[in-house]
Amino acid sequence: MRRTFRPHSSIAYDDRILRFKPGDQVSIWTLNGRQVMPFVCGDYQRRYLPLRKGEVDLVFYQGTFYLNVVCDVEERPTTKAGDILGADLGVVNIATDSDGITYTGATVEQKRRIDAHRRWNPSGKARALPNGSRASSAASNGAFNAMSTTSSARQSWPQRNAPDAGLPSKT
Numbered sequence: 001m002r003r004t005f006r007p008h009s010s011i012a013y014d015d016r017i018l019r020f021k022p023g024d025q026v027s028i029w030t031l032n033g034r035q036v037m038p039f040v041c042g043d044y045q046r047r048y049l050p051l052r053k054g055e056v057d058l059v060f061y062q063g064t065f066y067l068n069v070v071c072d073v074e075e076r077p078t079t080k081a082g083d084i085l086g087a088d089l090g091v092v093n094i095a096t097d098s099d100g101i102t103y104t105g106a107t108v109e110q111k112r113r114i115d116a117h118r119r120w121n122p123s124g125k126a127r128a129l130p131n132g133s134r135a136s137s138a139a140s141n142g143a144f145n146a147m148s149t150t151s152s153a154r155q156s157w158p159q160r161n162a163p164d165a166g167l168p169s170k171t
Contacts, residue, residue, distance in 0.1 A: 008060040010059045010060070010068075012055040012056075012057050013028065013055060013056045013058060014054075014055050018056050018058075018067075020049055024038050024040065025038055025039065026038075026039045026067065039067065048071040049071070051071040051072050052069050052070065052071050053072040054070050055070070056068065084098075085098055086098035093105065
């Protein structure tokens with residue numbers, strides 16, 4: 001079976017075939033002998049060239065040739081973080097923090113039920129409102145409902161350092 005390649009597919013070069021020369025030149029071994037050609041590279045990328053590892057790929061992309069170089073760079077040591085609190089927002093419980101305290105959404109859910117009951121009209125008919133007040137009434141009701149649900153959610157989350165915060169249950 002004979003291998004076939006697309007006309008502009010990438011070519012992988014190892015250190016025997018491709019070498020970076022001092023300055024802005026690269027030397028590539030071709031079928032017509034070694035070809036030395038200029039290349040462009042930023043100062044930030046240039047300082048990583050001595051750390052290259054493995055192959056260098058010559059890629060033709062949107063009418064321009066690029067050299068993709070893999071560099072082996074040491075990772076910086078991670079810094080120790082201070083006091084951080086992580087929270088996992090859930091479906092059954094509103095949140096669980098990284099200390100293992102679970103916060104139920106009972107207060108929020110109760111407030112949502114009360115608000116839903118207030119919005120429900122047993123007759124199934126819309127209230128008769130003058131046209132001018134209909135829009136402002138709907139807008140203010142929505143703002144009130146959003147604000148009251150948000151404030152009840154804030155109240156259900158006790159302050160972190162408050163003594164005997166109440167709502168959380170340890171699991």
